[in-house]
Amino acid sequence: MKIFEINEELIDEFSDALWLEDGLSRNTLDSYCNDLRQFSLWLERSGNINLIDARHADLLDFLAYKVSIKVKANTTSRVLSSLKRFYRFLLRQGKIQTDPSLNISAPKLPRNLPKDLTEKDVELLLNTPDVNQLIGLRDRTMLEVLYASGLRVSELVNLKIAQISLDTGVVRVMGKGGKERLAPLGEEALNWINRYMAEARLKLLREKVSESLFVTVRGFAMTRQAFWHLIKRHAIQAGINKPLSPHTLRHAFATHLLNHGADLRVVQILLGHSDISTTQIYTHVASVRLKQLHAKHHPRG
Numbered sequence: 454m455k456i457f458e459i460n461e462e463l464i465d466e467f468s469d470a471l472w473l474e475d476g477l478s479r480n481t482l483d484s485y486c487n488d489l490r491q492f493s494l495w496l497e498r499s500g501n502i503n504l505i506d507a508r509h510a511d512l513l514d515f516l517a518y519k520v521s522i523k524v525k526a527n528t529t530s531r532v533l534s535s536l537k538r539f540y541r542f543l544l545r546q547g548k549i550q551t552d553p554s555l556n557i558s559a560p561k562l563p564r565n566l567p568k569d570l571t572e573k574d575v576e577l578l579l580n581t582p583d584v585n586q587l588i589g590l591r592d593r594t595m596l597e598v599l600y601a602s603g604l605r606v607s608e609l610v611n612l613k614i615a616q617i618s619l620d621t622g623v624v625r626v627m628g629k630g631g632k633e634r635l636a637p638l639g640e641e642a643l644n645w646i647n648r649y650m651a652e653a654r655l656k657l658l659r660e661k662v663s664e665s666l667f668v669t670v671r672g673f674a675m676t677r678q679a680f681w682h683l684i685k686r687h688a689i690q691a692g693i694n695k696p697l698s699p700h701t702l703r704h705a706f707a708t709h710l711l712n713h714g715a716d717l718r719v720v721q722i723l724l725g726h727s728d729i730s731t732t733q734i735y736t737h738v739a740s741v742r743l744k745q746l747h748a749k750h751h752p753r754g
Contacts, residue, residue: 456503460493463504467542478632488535505543509553512536516557530559570695570705575600577691578684578702587653588670592683594642594649595667595675596702598624601642603706603723606699610675612666619643636723 467489468482489504495515496502502511512533519529537554544552570578579596583589599609608626616625622643623635638646646666654668661672669675681699688697698704703724710720 456497456501460504464489467539470542485535488532489539492536505548507553512553512557533557533559569708570701572709574693575705578687578693581687581691587656590649590653591667594645597642597645599702600706601639602636603703604636605703606677606680610667610677610680613664614666
């Protein structure tokens, strides 16, 4: 049996075990397997080595190679996680005697703080689209939904009408790793959705049929790129000069909730974060804002 076939068989066994034992989603399993196949290919090219015979030094060299080709730290960290889990599996199965991934630490991830929009900034941004125009009404509704729910941009543009419950005021979202969550929308966003559905959506579709909630002037589903362009355009019109990203309103959603006393774990659930340390980034932004307010308004600030 060729080395490639041996490695593929090991990866398939590992994937099946994860699916059966941990019930991981297909997306997560695919990520693990893709990482292992990259390592397998690198081993073959480096010295015709199979996965079972890989040494501690081979893993270090592979990770160093990833760094040398400018792979991001969070991606390299995920690759290491895949390798560690794989070799723990081989050890349990008795296929190896020592774990070559032991004592290898993940690279430190940069903790970039989200760009902070004030509540006034958000009001300016939300009020910019001309809601008397079809596109303006659609844009206003998208911005309202994003700020009200904290959805990721990919989740927003992929929203289907069936995911929205106007009666209960929640949206059902399939997030990262195939995990489902419910996100409250609030009365304001629901009002805009109702108006958009009544006044704009069918006209934008131009007799086309689509499951997508938000559509373009040609009646097709919105894309991340199109939404990013519209945010930048409306921010310029609103006079907002701060650096923005597609997730600017998601960041504002989290920061403003914390500023108003929301519990960190509640915000974690609303954002769909599996790790609370990801959500804790926003506590720094919120604390900075509180310090500024204290300095401005306290008599001894």
